[in-house]
Amino acid sequence: MSFRNFKMVGYVVYGRGSFNQLDEILKPQRKADAPMIFLVDHFFTGSPLAGHIPLRGRDQIVFVDTSYEPKTTQVDALAKQLKDEFGAISGVIGIGGGSAMDLAKAVSLMMTNPGSSADYQGWDLVKQPGVYKAGIPTLSGTGAEVSRTTVLTGPTRKLGMNSDFTPFDQIVLDPELTKDAPANQRFYTGMDCYIHCIESLEGTFLNEFSKSYGEKALQLCQEVFVKKDHWDEHSDDQLMMASYAGGMSIAYSQVGVAHAVSYGLSYLLGTKHGIGNCIVMNHLEEYYPAGVKEFKYMVEKNGIEIPTGICTGLTDEQFDTMINVSLGMKPLWENALGSNWEQIMTREKLRALYEKL
Ligand code: ZN
Numbered sequence: 001m002s003f004r005n006f007k008m009v010g011y012v013v014y015g016r017g018s019f020n021q022l023d024e025i026l027k028p029q030r031k032a033d034a035p036m037i038f039l040v041d042h043f044f045t046g047s048p049l050a051g052h053i054p055l056r057g058r059d060q061i062v063f064v065d066t067s068y069e070p071k072t073t074q075v076d077a078l079a080k081q082l083k084d085e086f087g088a089i090s091g092v093i094g095i096g097g098g099s100a101m102d103l104a105k106a107v108s109l110m111m112t113n114p115g116s117s118a119d120y121q122g123w124d125l126v127k128q129p130g131v132y133k134a135g136i137p138t139l140s141g142t143g144a145e146v147s148r149t150t151v152l153t154g155p156t157r158k159l160g161m162n163s164d165f166t167p168f169d170q171i172v173l174d175p176e177l178t179k180d181a182p183a184n185q186r187f188y189t190g191m192d193c194y195i196h197c198i199e200s201l202e203g204t205f206l207n208e209f210s211k212s213y214g215e216k217a218l219q220l221c222q223e224v225f226v227k228k229d230h231w232d233e234h235s236d237d238q239l240m241m242a243s244y245a246g247g248m249s250i251a252y253s254q255v256g257v258a259h260a261v262s263y264g265l266s267y268l269l270g271t272k273h274g275i276g277n278c279i280v281m282n283h284l285e286e287y288y289p290a291g292v293k294e295f296k297y298m299v300e301k302n303g304i305e306i307p308t309g310i311c312t313g314l315t316d317e318q319f320d321t322m323i324n325v326s327l328g329m330k331p332l333w334e335n336a337l338g339s340n341w342e343q344i345m346t347r348e349k350l351r352a353l354y355e356k357l
Contacts, residue, residue, distance in 0.1 A: 143247025
């Protein structure tokens, strides 16, 4: 047996207002006149947050379109644009939700690794460290701030650049930055964290490391979405730590059925990660009975609508595409259902599940 020896984030700063320390944090990372590039979710165009980014010299803010999840073509185009314009850069700072943070990680790696980001989709294919990279979440739940992957949709698959060079060198966890998130978005992304916890805690890969973080993250999610009647300032603090702990939990275990199925939706239909997981979780009583019951309670209590009928009218070929993408996520299925998962989750059974969504 070989134990996972995983690379973690380099530095972490946490606290309300810690974003104001960014200038000081970046200072030692600046190289001659090579600029820092801030990849910022387009949601913040013209916002006070954008105005507080500590620009120096030739630094640039690039607002990134996160209407769809990051694509390898988008990563390659951004890296090329930066190389053409600046030659060398000092670093890439991702500010936003999971998509903006994943884009920052991927662009950092593609500043130093040749070819296309599609060449590195998989496990441990990245050969060179990227340029300095920092992640600053403005939505809590994805765990992208701590993960060793950056999930990208490529020409043939949706898969991360999973490597020891992928984690951020620095993360800035400032709960103040999440206060203006739209309620729906906040819920879907928060549920991504809740689902990480359920999938990790109910999975066959569980160990005490994952359990310790998973239980804490689950408790924080429950305080925010089950116990409280209203969102308050403290909810931002709690959910930010839930996201971090949930990410740490799956770092040493794995996600499960909701993620494996939602990857198929996202590949074919472009369904975003948080909402896609919610659409799937809504129908997973058979696998996570207690978690799904509580999930449905949170949906109702928080007045959220989960879309239904999204697979209506799809062709056999389209169902097959989703099934192929989903069944390709072998470690997720093995964690969820055990080593004989292929006998349990047949193509027919998965098709029936997709038809319900
Ligand atoms: Zn997730």
